[in-house]
Amino acid sequence: NAGVTQTPKFQVLKTGQSMTLQCAQDMNHEYMSWYRQDPGMGLRLIHYSVGAGITDQGEVPNGYNVSRSTTEDFPLRLLSAAPSQTSVYFCASSPPGGNQPQHFGDGTRLSIL
Amino acid sequence: GENVEQHPSTLSVQEGDSAVIKCTYSDSASNYFPWYKQELGKRPQLIIDIRSNVGEKKDQRIAVTLNKTAKHFSLHITETQPEDSAVYFCAAARGTSYGKLTFGQGTILTVHP
Numbered sequence: 001n002a003g004v005t006q007t008p009k010f011q012v013l014k015t016g017q018s019m020t021l022q023c024a025q026d027m028n029h030e031y032m033s034w035y036r037q038d039p040g041m042g043l044r045l046i047h048y049s050v051g052a053g054i055t056d057q058g059e060v061p062n063g064y065n066v067s068r069s070t071t072e073d074f075p076l077r078l079l080s081a082a083p084s085q086t087s088v089y090f091c092a093s094s095p096p097g098g099n100q101p102q103h104f105g106d107g108t109r110l111s112i113l
Numbered sequence: 114g115e116n117v118e119q120h121p122s123t124l125s126v127q128e129g130d131s132a133v134i135k136c137t138y139s140d141s142a143s144n145y146f147p148w149y150k151q152e153l154g155k156r157p158q159l160i161i162d163i164r165s166n167v168g169e170k171k172d173q174r175i176a177v178t179l180n181k182t183a184k185h186f187s188l189h190i191t192e193t194q195p196e197d198s199a200v201y202f203c204a205a206a207r208g209t210s211y212g213k214l215t216f217g218q219g220t221i222l223t224v225h226p
Contacts, residue, residue, distance in 0.1 A: 033213070042119075042202055042216035043157070058213065059114065090156065101147060102214065104156040 002026055006091050006105035013081045013112045021076040021108050023091030029103070030096040032074040033058070034066065036087040037107075043090065049074055081112045115140040117205050119217025127225050132193050134220045136203035137185040143205040146179060146186045147214070151200045160201075161188070193224045 007022045025032065030051045035043040035058075045058030049068040063085060065077040074093075078085060088109050092102040116139040126132050138146075144165035149157035163170045163177045163186065170177050174193075179186040190197055200221050204214040 035214075035216075040122075040218060042218045043214075044216070045213055048213055059215075101159045101162060104158070106156050 004091055004093055004103050004105035006089075006108050008108060009106065010109045011111070013078075013110065015081060015083060015112060017081050019078055019081065021078075021089055021091075021110070023074045023076065023105060024072050025074075025091075025093040025103070026072065027093065027095070027103070028071060029093035030071065031100075031102075032068070032091065032093045033102065034064070034074070034076045035090045035092065036060065036085075037090060038087050046076065046089075083112050086110060086112045115143055115205055115207070115215040117203060117215050117217040119203050119220060121220060122218065123221045123223070125223045125225065126193050128193060128195060130193055132188075132190045132197070132222055132224075134188045134201055134203070134222070135185060136187070136205075136217050137183075138205045138215075139184070140205070140207065141181075141184065142207045143215075145206040146177070147204050147206075148177060148188050149202045149204065149216075151202065151219075153199075157202060190222075193222075195224050195226050198222055198224045 004025045033048040034046040037043045044060050047066040049055045055066050088107050090107045091105045094100045094102045119136045147162035150160045151157045174191045176189040200219045202219050203217040
């Protein structure tokens, strides 16, 4: 049982490039979320999903796309990377039932030049 | 939307002292309040959570109190140890939000031996 797995751990991009951050969980959790963490600002919700085929926007969705074709995977896509998207990205999942503890992945540290 | 304010931003204590971190929230419908500990370069890890139907919860040296009327909750760590040094985040969520956590800005706790 690996929990929440994020890949890659580190990535450097040039402005305008696109990429996909991968997130997978093997706990059969229905709820998955993406957060970004910037210094002094805590974690902010980008997008979340309550199950396969269902996604919705969080607090800071601009510049990011998500899809949820399976229960296990919840990739985050940067369409055209900008320096303002330099951050640490965390994926999290939680079981159904409302207000259950979220389990976080190890994060992806992304730098955009 | 929800807004969570966390204070202080930094807290320095001597080993064995108590540490208290306070958070206020704006959405009266929020009813789930987790606390996360994050060590440098690591994922946030849940240390304790409380739901709005209780006023206090304890787990060994850690306790959380909730005042729904005033819309604030606090983390109390007693008999602090150097390994308690980390960044602590509070968060809040509504009953039907399923993983939509709103985080505070974080508190850097340093415990001096």
